[in-house]
Amino acid sequence: MATPQSNEQFVGINASQDLTEKGSALTNSVRQIYTYADLMAGATGATTLEVGTGGIFAGVSKLGATYNIGGVEYDSYNLKCIVSLTPEATAHVVAIGSIEVGAGNIFFINNRTNVEAVDFNGFGGYTNNPLNLGAMVDDSTDVARPLAGLFYVNQENIPTFPVEFNAMYIVAADAAAFEADVYVDMDFIVQKDTTVEFTIA
Helix, strand or coil: CCCCCCCCEEEECCCCCCCCCCCCCCCCCCCEEEEHHHHHHCCCCCCCCEECHHHCEEEEEEEEEEEEECCEEEEEEEEEEEEEEEEEEEEEEEEEEEEEECCCCCEEEEECCEEEEECCCCCCCEEEEECCCCCEEECCCCCCEECCCEEEEEEECCCCCCCCEEEEEEEEEEEEEEEEEEEEEEEEEEECCCCEEEEEC
């Protein structure tokens, strides 16, 4: 398929709309118009991962996409972190770092975080699945099993700090000891043109 020219437009609409007699030349207050360049803007750039405490790697990078929500404009950013939840334990709380913005809250709008576990003595290889209750983890048997406890990324506004300060953690717990590798990949938005500073743990 040929690459569209940068001035070609794509219309974001509700999938249930009747597309008869609709075209990209028509615009109104409920339809968002994107150029090909707009769609590809969020796919560019790279995140540099710094080395933190306990062998974690993490970083934040600015994305190309901007959002207008109810007349308020937002810039978008991406948080990445790689960490091994080891040695085996019934609870893991790992500090990723802090995200401090110049003004307002940060809002996470996308979470592609992946959990990888060893399954060499089960079906073989590795299991990969989203971070959530029931994510596959492993132990010294090298057989992956679903986690029955907690597994999430915590965005904590510590009460003694302002709302602009966000401490980020990976939290996981289960009745039986476990281990796994976690690959955090989350997008967030902040007020347009405000500062964003990431400090790795």
